[in-house]
Amino acid sequence: MSEYARAGGIFRKLWPQEQMLFRDHLLRLDKASRAMRFAHGVSDSFIEDYASHMTDAGSTVFAYIEDGEVRAAAELKKLGDLWGREAEAAFSVEAAYQDHGLGTELMGRVIRAARNRGVNLLYMSCLASNAKMQAIARKHEADLRFELGEVIGEIVPQEPNYFSLLAEAVEDRVGFMMAVLDLQRRVVKAA
Secondary structure: HHHHHHHOOOEOOOOOOHHHHHHHHHHHHHHHHHHHHHOOOOOHHHHHHHHHHOOOOOEEEEEEOOOOEEEEEEEEOOOOOOOOOOOEEEEEHHHHOOOOOHHHHHHHHHHHHHHHOOEEEEEEEEEEOOOOHHHHHOOOOOOEEEEEEEEEEEEEEOOHHHHHHHHHHHHHHHHHHHHHHHHHHHHHHHO
């Protein structure tokens, strides 16, 4: 686990009411991190619109949260109308939090969530220059191929089992309690 996680940050799913935490994280990404996340430069208005779809059916966002702020996020998005054969993963880590294992930890959670939803093939794509994302994908045994300036990674999750389902359910319960505590802190801080 990263030094940030030991320093007091937590990994958990974001709940629909926390959309603004996801938005704020994406807005804090520097120019280079935004380009790595979205494969090109994006404006604040693009991010506002993008984050507003966090709660769309078929999207799950995992986050690393420190002091009430999302510092890294991983998204699992279904491809198509129903959960099924294929899904996509995307990641963002704020510059000061990169190179501490947060992306690797979040990738593991995305893979387990895909597994538990019956996904047979998980895609991730990144710019050919995004060596950090490619390294994370390799750690999780992704098959990588180069296509028109991008790298496409494919991961075949294992079948879900009792332990993978239980692990996600337990983390969801703890994550929900942590979300309630975070909300309480924000309310007290605002008062």
